Structures are given as structure tokens and as C-alpha cells.
Amino acid sequence: MRRALIEQLYPLCRSITGEGTRQTLHLLQQQIPLAIRDVASGTAVLDWTVPDEWNIRDGYIATTSGQRVVDFRKHTLHVVSYSVPVKQRISREVLANHVHWLDDHPSWIPYRTSYYNKTWGFCLTKQQWDAMTDPEYDVCIDATLAPGDLCYGELLLAGRSSQEFVFTAHVCHPSLANDNLSGIAVATELASRLAQRAHHYSYRFLFIPGTIGSLTWLAANRERWSAIRGGMSLVCLGDARPLTYKASLHGSSMIDRAARQVLGRRDRGDQVIEFFPFGYDERQFNSPGIAIPFGSLMRGQHGQFPEYHTSADSLEFISDAQLADAVDACEAICAALDTDRCFKNLAPYGEPQLGRRGIYRAMGGTSGLGDLSTAMLWVLQLSDGQRTVTEIVERSKMPDDVIRRAVQLLQDNQLIG
Amino acid sequence: MRRALIEQLYPLCRSITGEGTRQTLHLLQQQIPLAIRDVASGTAVLDWTVPDEWNIRDGYIATTSGQRVVDFRKHTLHVVSYSVPVKQRISREVLANHVHWLDDHPSWIPYRTSYYNKTWGFCLTKQQWDAMTDPEYDVCIDATLAPGDLCYGELLLAGRSSQEFVFTAHVCHPSLANDNLSGIAVATELASRLAQRAHHYSYRFLFIPGTIGSLTWLAANRERWSAIRGGMSLVCLGDARPLTYKASLHGSSMIDRAARQVLGRRDRGDQVIEFFPFGYDERQFNSPGIAIPFGSLMRGQHGQFPEYHTSADSLEFISDAQLADAVDACEAICAALDTDRCFKNLAPYGEPQLGRRGIYRAMGGTSGLGDLSTAMLWVLQLSDGQRTVTEIVERSKMPDDVIRRAVQLLQDNQLIG
């Protein structure tokens, strides 16, 4: 399902607005019950404004004899995203100001955008450019940039609590597999799995264009800010590297502790790195006025692998096994989060009599308690309404699953709540 | 005195209630002016209830020809504590469900209890059990389990301040020397020594049965909770190991800092370990609703030495020298506590003129202050009403006794208070 979804989405030309993005969301609706929201161009969203909608039908550089040497229909990366329309014959010299290629990788097409500066351009391989020796070319970008809508997808999986965690994936990248179709695929499957069972917290999935997407959602949902305990962006999850969790600005919030614990016990070379203020949606959620602890889960890091933002970030660059492994990790993080909260010991004066409730070993005098009894004592001891379960795991140094079973047992016996 | 006391107490069959415990307390009254409190069976104490009183007169397993092969009169450990009465002839096969021995130590008798499950049982050596090959035996436990009292001993040594520290020792273990007659002996001598001099804080000594004893005292003394600055349980202090201080849940309260400092400077291989929520009375005092920082001082650790809860924890297992060393350490901890509190600099604006008060070196220009002058400056500098003297010792890295002399001198001169 993951890989198949990505293959289906790969050819579409997504951008921060436009039909490619809309079609992407419609295809996702076949997997999960996504709501699609439209926000009109010109809408003020925090410090920004929703831009005009961009739609492209064709784009090429052709010889004066009509032979296409660079063709948008062959690869969506060939046209700089948000290029204004153009159709003219120009000299190679002038064209040189409008083309982008990579010196280091002569057979790769780079990915470039110009959302907020009105210009046009083509991306091509260095080999293509070197082979273009004619004095003049015909350039055409058959695109429109006009008032329309920014659209994004949203799915809320309501839990018993209205407190929520947010996962985001970007839907603005054209034919790039790892960045960020992998995030879309992982988020989609994670949502499918979570939808199949009851949970304590609510989980929200946002399929949004980068930057302007999270700003748009945040602007429209101010009343939700205080209910969001944390979240993470899902990015570049299909390549061969181990997982990297980039912590939130807070650094030790619930989502950070859950991710650190899950990655720590996977024993696959995963790592946790500190927050920095560029990257993906975490930039917006962690901003000082919003202050929602927001991390990011990835394999290859933003700008740190050579294939990043080039045509080499293709279907071959990602594997289904790595995608599946990322979904598993996310699910484990959700499981850790879902049983994580600050409980209060309801019999806090001394130790409650566990034996009377049938949840304590019968015979005294032996030296060891079972692990579960020990875990119950830890949970009772530390449940002062201030510490989360994950903090109790850390302090007790006991296995996560034993502590969580103790939590369940104590809840069932009305000893914590 | 310490060892003699233990020899006197060793043969008595103590439990969480009953005559053995009562006699123990009466013997302690010959040493220190202990008040003995009786709390009736059935009294609700926090989440628990005071159990029926258990008294045992005799207990044995005998051959059908009347020869005792296991005899309570030879060792109190032979009967599972709180066994219900029994007198019958049973098959060896049925008896097997009621006997306890140690595979690893064929000549030791284990110690077992069943306070809250109504059953009966015998503890014996593996050698004894292996030699018992008859098809049938007569078993007899001549005990009563009936409404009565839980009794404990209490001694308050009032200081100038009503703020107090609490020391506890268990009086519920039968013929076991280290666990916990050693604690009784150390607590008794510590109380004797402290009674001979004036002190700032009040010190309370509790001789109580495990778990139910602290719960009973805490339930009856709720109004004292807020006046207790900390405390520690005294356990397993007679064996050959160096001292271990188990910190309170808080971890850096006054009692923790005092114990850490005293043990640190003794240079005898003592150690400080972190809190965990099983062990002795610290379980109750540190509970979230009570939250009194309570540590534990021991040598052999709870469940961590082979003789623990067996007949090998005998008079030979402990030495008077180790008991004396433990009393010395406790006394040093009390001395550290007694001069420890948060002083406020009473001349806090700039440096007070020590010279005018005759407590500063006379001649200026030499490079070194005396240690005492330096210590006075540290104490004045850090006495902001928030830091304890022990914290000042830590921060200044000066010898404890010099800082405490400086504290005294500054108090005498009304410069701190």
C-alpha cells in the first residue's frame, strides 16, 4: 500500500496550491476519510497571505525548429514552481539567467521554487544545458497564477480526551519520492492503523503545503492551540538511513520523551538531535507565540543528503521496508504517548494495601518483588499529578511495557486517575 | 550495651503484633523512656486496617510416634508468622504445601510471613525436610489470632524547635539479628546519646512493626506531618559491610545532604544510593500525599545479602564494632542536621564590619584570611534564608566543622538568625 500510493502520486505536479495538490488529496481520500479544506487566495494567515493558485499545463524549451529539448511533461521538476507564464523566443544568453542545473551532478535535475517572487525558470541537467548550443530557443510555460484556493487535507481521530497530538506531512513537493511523498505515505498508513482502535488522546493528521500550510491551519484553528500537547512533522522517511528525531524547542516535552524512548529501545542506530529553527512545520508550531512542542521524524536530513531536492530523489531512492519501519516507529511513539499522562495517586497517604485488592504477592519474607509489583510501587510513588508516565519510566529505569501494565492495573483498581 | 541488648531480644518471637513485640518494647524501656502505644485491632489506618493480634505458644511437626522433628521452641523462624492455628495428622504430601526451605542453603531456615492471607506453614532446613520420609506427620501450631492491639514504642526528644526528624526501627522480626535487632540497638543507643544534650531540632524515635507500624503512626499523627523535615529508617546495621544510605525520593533534602556529607568524609567505603519504592518505612513517609523526605541507613541491603531473612542472620552475623560505628555515623548525621537550617543574614546590605565586633583579623594587607574568616564570609554571603548550612558547605567546598564554627560565631554576634 505505501509504495503503491507513492507510485500513484509521484507523477503529479504538486505545489503549494493547484490541481496537482488537489488530486493528491483526492487520492488520499481513497485510503483515509480526509476532509479537504479550501482557503481563498488573499486570505490573511498570521503574518502571511494565501497566494494566488498556480496551475501548469505545459512547459518546454524548444529549438527554433520546434524540437523540445527540456520538457515539463517528461519531469515536473523541469519548471521552477510558481513560474509566471512565458512564451517567447529568446537568445541562449538571456535564457541562461532563467535556467538552473547542478555542477556536481551533471545528470540530475534540481528542484527550485519561486513562490513569492514573480519570475520564471527551468531546471535541467547540466548535460542538457551543455548540449544546448543554439543561439536562440523558444521557451513556453503554459501556467496560470490567479486567485483560487489553497487546499489541504485534515483528519481528526477523536480520542476520549480532547487533548491532541498533531502529525503533518507536506503535499507541496512535485515528483520527489523521499521528500516528501514518503511522509505522506507514512502519515496515511499511521492514520489507518490508529483509526482501527480506541485511544486516549485525539490525533490529528494534516496534509499541507510547506510553511504556508501550517500557517493557514494555525490561523484557522487558534482555539485548538491550547489543546495540542505536541506533534511532529513526518519527512524523508523512505531512504536507507536510520531514523533521526529532531527534538522540539522545548526538548523534553511528552512527544520528545516518547520519541527518545522508542528510538532508544529500537537499537537500530537511530538518533535524536537538538532543535534548530529551520526545516519543516516545526518552525511554525514552536514559534514563541504558539509554543507547541513540535518535533520532526526523518531519515535523511533536510539538505544533508546529495539527492535532496533533485531528480535523484526518485522512486528508486526509497524502499517499502524503510517506510514500513518508519510507520512502526510512529505507531510505537503513539502507543507511548497514548498511555502517557500525569496520573494522581488516589490513595496518596502511605502505600495502598495492594494485597486487599488482590494485586500483590501473597507470601511475605521472600526477597524479590515481581517486576510488576515493583512497577506498581514506582507508579504509586511518583504519581503526584506532575510527572508523566514516560518520566516514571525514565526515573524507575524499568522496562516501558512493565510500567505501562502497572499503570493499567492501578487504573483498573481506581488507585490512580 | 548494644550487643547485650540484642542477645536479650534475640530469642523473642516478634511479629507485627503480639506478646513478643510487647516484651521487646518493655525491655527497651529499661534503656530509654519509651512510651508504649496500643492501637486496637480493626482500627482504620489510612488505606489499611490494624489486624488481629497474633500470639503463639508452641508449634511443631512430629512423627506419629510423638518425636518433634521441627520445633518452634528451638527457633522462632520455624513457624510462618501469622499462621492460623492447626492441630492434625496429615500426609507428607499435603504437608509439602505448607513447608518452606532453601534449595541453595540446605542448613538454613528461611523466614516467611503471611499477615494478610489466612494460612499456616512451617519453615525448616532442607536437610530437615529431606530427612522427613514418613508417610504421615502430626502438625500443631498453638496460636491465636484474635482482636487485641498493635503496639509500638515512641520517644520524642524535644529540641528548641518543634520541627523534627524521625528515626524508625522495626520490631516485627523474630530471631533475626541484623534485620532488624541491629536497627533497634542502634536507634536505642542513638536516642540515649541525644537525650544527654540540648539540641535545636526535636528527634522522634519510633520502634514499630514494618509497613502497618508506620501507617498506624502516620494515621494517628497527621497534625505532625508538616513539622517533620525528614527522617530515616535504621536497618541491617550490624554486618561487616560499609554503610549505605538510600536517599529519600526528594534526593537532596536536609537529611540527604547531611547523610551524604557525613558518609563522604568518613572515608570507609560508604555509599549513597538512589531511592526506590520498596524496602522499609521510607515507602510510607515518601508517599505522594505525605511527602516527608525519608531515607534509610543500612549495611547489607534489603534482599541483597544471602543471609537476609534466614536463620543465618544470627548473632554471629553481627558485630558490636559495626553497631558502634553505625551509632557514630548516626550521631554525626544528627550533629550535621542540628546545626543545619536556612539562616538569614541580618546585616545583608554589603559586608557587616566584622572587625568592629572583634571577629576579624586585625592587620590588613596580608594575602590569606584565616579559614574561619573565610568561612564567615561564605556564610554571610549565602545566608539568604533559602540555603541550608549544608548547602553552604557544599558550595564553599570548605570543611564542614569550620563552616559550622562560623555559623555559631555569627549567631553569637546576631549577624545571622
Place this chain on the structure above:
Amino acid sequence: MRRALIEQLYPLCRSITGEGTRQTLHLLQQQIPLAIRDVASGTAVLDWTVPDEWNIRDGYIATTSGQRVVDFRKHTLHVVSYSVPVKQRISREVLANHVHWLDDHPSWIPYRTSYYNKTWGFCLTKQQWDAMTDPEYDVCIDATLAPGDLCYGELLLAGRSSQEFVFTAHVCHPSLANDNLSGIAVATELASRLAQRAHHYSYRFLFIPGTIGSLTWLAANRERWSAIRGGMSLVCLGDARPLTYKASLHGSSMIDRAARQVLGRRDRGDQVIEFFPFGYDERQFNSPGIAIPFGSLMRGQHGQFPEYHTSADSLEFISDAQLADAVDACEAICAALDTDRCFKNLAPYGEPQLGRRGIYRAMGGTSGLGDLSTAMLWVLQLSDGQRTVTEIVERSKMPDDVIRRAVQLLQDNQLIG
């Protein structure tokens, strides 16, 4: 200028009061517009009282035939500072109680004071004392100790903010070059440099006698205490050692962070040491009732170099290059302080659109932001009104100057304030 000033000041006999100190301040007025304040003897200053003014005209030990063997006119150190007047013939034996020399350094004169004990004395080389074998000598100290004034110099360089930082130098040491004419020279040049440009904070320079000087100023300026964000004493800055910054009691206040950063990036073996409650004016400013974070910048440490408080702390002991280097370091610390404050992000909900304001790279998709863009994102992210710029430098691990340029750019664009 630095060295010349010190040469001019060196011969004067300064003390905590008197003409030598007054002349010193008048000479400083030729360099910077210092106000000279007089505070009458007997004035209560916090826990102290301003002492009588001490003035000395002559002092000697002479043979009974009139030959001076120790002569104040040859070195101001020869008379114990604040000696009461004396003129008498005494035995060598009695004289021995009034003389000070150094066993370890037979050719050096020590520096001694007796401000608050009425006595008299001479300091001389061991060689001098050993050569004095007559049975009797004539001693004379032609000094007066009478009501007068304590005087100190003060210069406030007002900034846009009334919040201020304070630099102090001592004017009470007689002919000692490093301790503390070097501090006077560095403070004077630093004040000259700062006076030539606008600054955010106000900077106050105090040229004061040790201890009683800061107490006097503090007593007279209680209403300023809350406006002082920090400060440092400038001491022993001319010798050959690298710089040592002694942190304030607080340890991580603005002045501490600025000094730590500047010294850290100089790469000259400078060090930062922890606070201790003796030394110079930091004793007074850090006291618990005043609690102004006050550090100290030095080379040779208080009492830690052999020449300290001896005639070997002469003009040869210091170099102009080291003084200049110290002024540079102070200036860099002031530069760091002056752009250091807690900014608030004025567009705190998500990321402000930097592109719209022309302060962001134009083309998207490339992997690296420029350093300046990255720095702007860090500053926006962390400007929550609680963190200083210096803390942002620490957290971002970016170069100080880039962060400060980002701060400026964001201020110019009304994005932080």
C-alpha cells in the same frame, strides 16, 4: 596614555582617605569628566562608619645620630597605612613589634594597613631590618588622623536605557602598580572609549577605596540598586598573565555570560573561575540584601602571585601591552552587553514573512540558508522576552557577530522589540 598615567600616579601615597587619593582623582579628571564626591567622616554607611581622614607628611626610622635608615619619602609602603602619629626614641626590641618584613623576599617591602585598629608600624626589607643592629632608634610618623572626608570619583555614561552596568577600580593602594593602578588605568581608558559613542545601557565608573568605598557608594545610592544589571571590579590587569574572570555569585547573569563569551573566543588562555566571597568590591555588590551580580576581571589573582602587596608590584611588573589588551577585552564585554537584552518577537505566531520585507533569500529549494537568515530564525524563535541575546548565541552555537547582526536587522524591521 595608560602607562604614562600610572607613572604619574605611582609616587602618590593613596589610602582609603586623604590627600593622595584626592590628588589621584584630580589627575584622573584630566582624562575623563569625573565627579569627585566627599563624604564626611562619621557618616554611617550600611553597617560601617566613614573613618577619620588620614594624612601623612613624613615617616622614618633613624639612628640616634639622625641618619634615616627607613624613609617614607623613598617609598610610600614604608609606613603602615593609617598609622597613628608617633615620635619617640625606642629600643630595637620594642620597635620589633612595629615592623613588618618578608622572610621569603629579603629585598621587598610588604604592604600593610591598619584602618580600624589604632596602631602604627613600618614596613621594610628584611635586609634593612637585619642591618639595624643599634640598641635604640628614633621613630617618627608625622601623620594626622582627624575628621575629614572620604572621597571617590564617579562617572556615569548615560545610555538610552537607565539600566546600567558598573565598573569599579580601587584608589586606596599606595605605590603599587598592578594592584591597583592598573585597574584605574584600564577603567579610565575604557570610560574614554565608551564616551565616544552612543550605547543602549548606561555605564557607571567608580574610582573608590576598597570595601568602605563601595559601601559608601551603595549606601548613598540605594535607589539605583534595582537598575544595576551587573558589574565588575577591574583589578591587577597589567601583569604578564592571561585574563581571569571571577564570576558573580549568580554565576550566569548577563555580565557573566558576556565575559565568558568574550574570553572564550579570544583564545589567549584566559579563564573563568567561580565566585568566592573575598577579593574586591564584588563582596559588597553580591551580598544577599543587594544581590547585584558582580564579577571581577584580573590577571594575577588576589593573593596568588608573589609580588602581591609588596614593593615588587612596581612599574616594571606591568606592561602597556597587557593593559591595552585588558581594555580591549573590557570593550568587547561592553559591546556584548550593550546588544544584550531580552527581546520579544513582535510577530510571534508562526514565522513572520521575511521575504515580504526583503530580508530573505529569493529562490527556494536550495539546501542552505545563509548564516544571516539562519541567525534571524534563531533570534525570532528564541525571543520570548525571557532569553537574552547572549543566551541565544549560546543555544544556537552560531557566531556572536552574526546573531547580533540578525538582532539589528530584525529590530530595524520592527520584528523584535
